[in-house]
Amino acid sequence: MARLPRLTLPGMAHYVIQRGNNQQAIFQDAQDYAVLKDLLREMARRFQVEVHGYVLLPSQFHVLATPETEEGLPLFMQSVGRSYVRYFNNRHGRSGTLWEGRYRSTVLEAPGYLLPCMVLLELQPVEQGLIGQAQDYAWSSCAHNVGRQQDGLVRSHAQYWALANTPFAREAAYQRVLEQGVAQAVAEEILEAASKGWALGSPHFVARLQQGTARRLTRRRPGRPARAQSAGESLQHVNAH
Numbered sequence: 001m002a003r004l005p006r007l008t009l010p011g012m013a014h015y016v017i018q019r020g021n022n023q024q025a026i027f028q029d030a031q032d033y034a035v036l037k038d039l040l041r042e043m044a045r046r047f048q049v050e051v052h053g054y055v056l057l058p059s060q061f062h063v064l065a066t067p068e069t070e071e072g073l074p075l076f077m078q079s080v081g082r083s084y085v086r087y088f089n090n091r092h093g094r095s096g097t098l099w100e101g102r103y104r105s106t107v108l109e110a111p112g113y114l115l116p117c118m119v120l121l122e123l124q125p126v127e128q129g130l131i132g133q134a135q136d137y138a139w140s141s142c143a144h145n146v147g148r149q150q151d152g153l154v155r156s157h158a159q160y161w162a163l164a165n166t167p168f169a170r171e172a173a174y175q176r177v178l179e180q181g182v183a184q185a186v187a188e189e190i191l192e193a194a195s196k197g198w199a200l201g202s203p204h205f206v207a208r209l210q211q212g213t214a215r216r217l218t219r220r221r222p223g224r225p226a227r228a229q230s231a232g233e234s235l236q237h238v239n240a241h
Contacts, residue, residue, distance in 0.1 A: 006105055006197050007107050007197065007199065007209065008067065008070060008071075008072075008073045008074060008105070008107070009070070009107050009209075010067055010068055010069050010070050010072065011066065011067075011068070012066060012107050012108075012110070013052065013064060013065070013066045013107070013108050013110050013113075013114055013117075013157065014064070014065055014066070014067070014073055014105050014106065014107050014108065015062070015063075015064055015105065015106050015108055015117050015121075015190060015193070015194045015200070016062065016063040016064075016065065016073070016077065016103055016104070016105040016194070017060060017061075017062050017103065017104045017105070017191075017194050017195065018060060018061055018062075018063075018077065018081060018099060018103040018104075019059065019060040019099070019100040019104075020059040020060055020098060020099065020100060021097050021098060021099055021100045022100070023059050023100075024059060024098075025058050025059055026058070026059060026060070026061070026084075026088070026098055026099075027056070027058060028092060030138075031091075032088065032091075033056050033138075033139045035084065035087055036056055036061065036080070036084050037054075037056065037139065037153060039079075039080045039083050039084055040054060040063070040080055040153055041152060041153040043075075043076045043079045043080050043083075044065070044076060044153065046076075046079070047067070047069075047071075047072045047073075047075045047076040047079070048067065048068035048069055048072050049065050049066070049067045049068070049072050049073060049076045050065060050066045050067075050068070050155040050157075051063060051064070051065045051141075051153050051154060051155060052064045052065060052066065052114070052118060052141070052154065052155060052156065052157040052160065053117070053118040053121050053122060053140075053141040053145070053154070054121070054140060054141050054153065054154075055121050055122060055124050055125065055137070055139065055140040055141070055142075056139035056140070057124055057125065057128065057130070057139075058128075058130075062121045062124065063077075064114075064117050064118055064121055066157065073105070077103045081099055081103070084098070085097070085098045085099070104194050104195050104196075104197065105194060105197065106190075106193040106194045106196075106197060106198060106199060106200045107199055107200070107209065108193075108199075108200040108201060109200065109201025109202060109205040110157065110158070110159050111159065112201060112202065113190070113200050113201060114157055114159040114160075115159055115160070115174075115177055116182050116186055116190065117190055117200075118141075118145070118160070119177060119178055119180075119181065119182050120182045120186075120187050120190055120191075121140070121141075122134045122137075122140050122141060122142035122145070122178065123178070123181060123182070124140075125137040125139075125140065134178060135148055135175075135178075141153070141154045142178070145160070145171070145174050145178075146171050146174055146175045146178065147167065147168065147171030147172075147175075160174065163177070
């Protein structure tokens, strides 16, 4: 099987990061933020991608989403990225690239990682010092998920629905999960997996995915690989025994 540049699986959640080139700003004002959000909503419908969480930050944006088809997520991200660059360059009188190469992503095991990924994503504006409380940030899914306002871009995942039986109870439960935050080690694991394209989940989950692709889905074991013996060394070893 040919080595895949990234793993995209229909029906499974993915954490996606798209960064600005050289950490440059990808938004100049509220109109830019609104245009990118509208593009996310339009392309999600067009390419059958359910967005569970998102955050638009000054130099990058993150999305937590489940595609219905194998090509849905790549087409969604490519269309959003290309359309936004055309808009941004035309509006601000510039040319050339806006993104730091292609987007980065990881496929994740939802029971263990969906909610931590959502919380990590929605806490990014607080972590970056943009706002005091995540639910007050205008350009993320947080206000929707805690019940402050409806957001037509967001489609709740089954793990969110499982928090409680009623909308009010789910929103309150998610608020508590948000307040608990994400352990630093887990946050680093999520962001590194997304940046490197490693699968995010239990050993059984990763092993099952690995059976379907030639691409390495986990970090290499630490330490230097064993040095291959030369033909002479091998012969000496045989003669010694």
